[in-house]
Amino acid sequence: MTELNRRSIRRTGLAVSFLLCAYLCSSAVTSPLFSSAAAETSAERGFRYLTTKAYLTPDFDQEVFDKLYTTWEPAAREAAQRATPAERRALTFARYGLSEFPDSPRATALQYTPAPAGGWTMNCLACHTGRVAGRVVFGAPNTQYLLQTLTEDVRTIKFATGKKFTHMDKGSLLYPLGGSIGTTNAVMFGHILLNFRDPDLTFHADRPLPKLTHHDADAIPWWHYKYKTKLYVDNFAPKNHRALMQFLLIPRNGPQQFAAWEREYQDVEAWITSLEAPKYPFAIDDKLATAGYQVFEKNCADCHGRYRAPTANGSAPSLLAGEGAGERRDAAATTPHVNSYPTHSTLLSYPERIIPRTEIGTDPVRLDAMSRPGREKYAATWFTHFGNDVTDLDPGGYVAPPLEGVWASAPYFHNGSVPTLAAVLESSTRPKIWRRTLDGYDQTKIGLEAESLSELPPADAKDYRKRRLYFDTSLPGKSAAGHTFPDALDATQRRAVLEYLKTL
Numbered sequence: 001m002t003e004l005n006r007r008s009i010r011r012t013g014l015a016v017s018f019l020l021c022a023y024l025c026s027s028a029v030t031s032p033l034f035s036s037a038a039a040e041t042s043a044e045r046g047f048r049y050l051t052t053k054a055y056l057t058p059d060f061d062q063e064v065f066d067k068l069y070t071t072w073e074p075a076a077r078e079a080a081q082r083a084t085p086a087e088r089r090a091l092t093f094a095r096y097g098l099s100e101f102p103d104s105p106r107a108t109a110l111q112y113t114p115a116p117a118g119g120w121t122m123n124c125l126a127c128h129t130g131r132v133a134g135r136v137v138f139g140a141p142n143t144q145y146l147l148q149t150l151t152e153d154v155r156t157i158k159f160a161t162g163k164k165f166t167h168m169d170k171g172s173l174l175y176p177l178g179g180s181i182g183t184t185n186a187v188m189f190g191h192i193l194l195n196f197r198d199p200d201l202t203f204h205a206d207r208p209l210p211k212l213t214h215h216d217a218d219a220i221p222w223w224h225y226k227y228k229t230k231l232y233v234d235n236f237a238p239k240n241h242r243a244l245m246q247f248l249l250i251p252r253n254g255p256q257q258f259a260a261w262e263r264e265y266q267d268v269e270a271w272i273t274s275l276e277a278p279k280y281p282f283a284i285d286d287k288l289a290t291a292g293y294q295v296f297e298k299n300c301a302d303c304h305g306r307y308r309a310p311t312a313n314g315s316a317p318s319l320l321a322g323e324g325a326g327e328r329r330d331a332a333a334t335t336p337h338v339n340s341y342p343t344h345s346t347l348l349s350y351p352e353r354i355i356p357r358t359e360i361g362t363d364p365v366r367l368d369a370m371s372r373p374g375r376e377k378y379a380a381t382w383f384t385h386f387g388n389d390v391t392d393l394d395p396g397g398y399v400a401p402p403l404e405g406v407w408a409s410a411p412y413f414h415n416g417s418v419p420t421l422a423a424v425l426e427s428s429t430r431p432k433i434w435r436r437t438l439d440g441y442d443q444t445k446i447g448l449e450a451e452s453l454s455e456l457p458p459a460d461a462k463d464y465r466k467r468r469l470y471f472d473t474s475l476p477g478k479s480a481a482g483h484t485f486p487d488a489l490d491a492t493q494r495r496a497v498l499e500y501l502k503t504l
Helices: 003-012 016-025 042-052 062-071 074-082 085-096 147-161 167-174 186-195 222-227 241-248 255-274 286-299 365-369 372-379 421-425 491-501
Strands: 112-115 119-122 129-132 135-138 347-349 354-356 397-399 433-442 447-453
Touching: 042 112, 042 255, 062 074, 062 085, 062 147, 074 085, 147 167, 186 241, 186 365, 186 372, 222 255, 241 255, 286 491, 365 397, 421 447, 421 491
Parallel strands: none
Antiparallel strands: 112 119, 129 135, 354 397, 433 447
């Protein structure tokens, strides 16, 4: 909706409910703003539900958000104090990995749904939509999300102002939410939540906690969802819309609530399925990419799938060629639930192949953390239609993912331990410790612009909050080892494959 239209609506003096609808639903669907819900597609409804309906209790309110800067270290706090409210908001968003709702300003971030009384309620986009090369890309892993630090700061403000703690404030006192920026302890979140439920999702508060192996996981890009028959990096769970509802298992949401929301999550799944991989927005060497295609077909396609051969002049215009990073570049950008980078499809076939742990050699903690009893419990629940959807109780390895949009899904491996594709293709170059920049993109190595270190700076090593800004591959569950297959290629072949991967 244009600013002229907004002014026109205000002049008419329409009812508050009409304004609220415009506020919440503008830009959330491709249909006209005031069309009936029946005119929406399933995917459009799903995006609207995901971004305007609070399925959980709010994590904090606007007053708490506005005071978050007061918890920061002196230099950052003083800079925020001197800033305008808009500048302070931008600093807060950058600090915790939040994004503005595209083309439609609202009180909350894109990753938080507005709730009554100014509440901010986390939604699925907190982990599954982030910024790539400075722009919001729907379905991309949120590599800047700093959930543990945000929750600690929220709790500090609530304690100082006498506000009630919520499930996140309490839970993070007992369980780590994420040890490194951009990763979360999501597998154990689900394990804990399901532990207190019967197969029909009836809640029991008196059950003891299960054995937990806390570890960090990297969110997978959602545009791969359409190609999968099962879910997660080990492909253990059957794919269906119910699986998307696991993280709604707070005590107040019981079996009846899940049944009431099931139809809405079918629409949410339709939106996720509609997402396409964004096209690489910088220059591509077509000749080198064609050579890389031949190497990829021979060495990589059996696991990662087969794709169309690159075409001449198939690359998108560079963002650096006279365009601001925030400008739209194609018609799809007019609807913010479509990625503003041009989209395309190159995948021809995908084998969804599980690679045994002894063959892939990547960090095994994620595979072992989900115990067999935990998998069996999930397999018998409402999420699998009480076992009618087959669950793999012993995957034995990790699934080789499809590679469409791989340029936009850094960092790599299931734990997010490798910042660039160049390092994936040459294991000896993987940094031991690395730290990403805010919005930088490495066009040479393809992936996050990151500083490589042999050890943490002494001052930061002593500060647990600053340590979260680094990825230390020596820590449990964070190894960057494994997937050494591309080491057999020579430097020229690896460079060609890297160029080809830009085209996917």
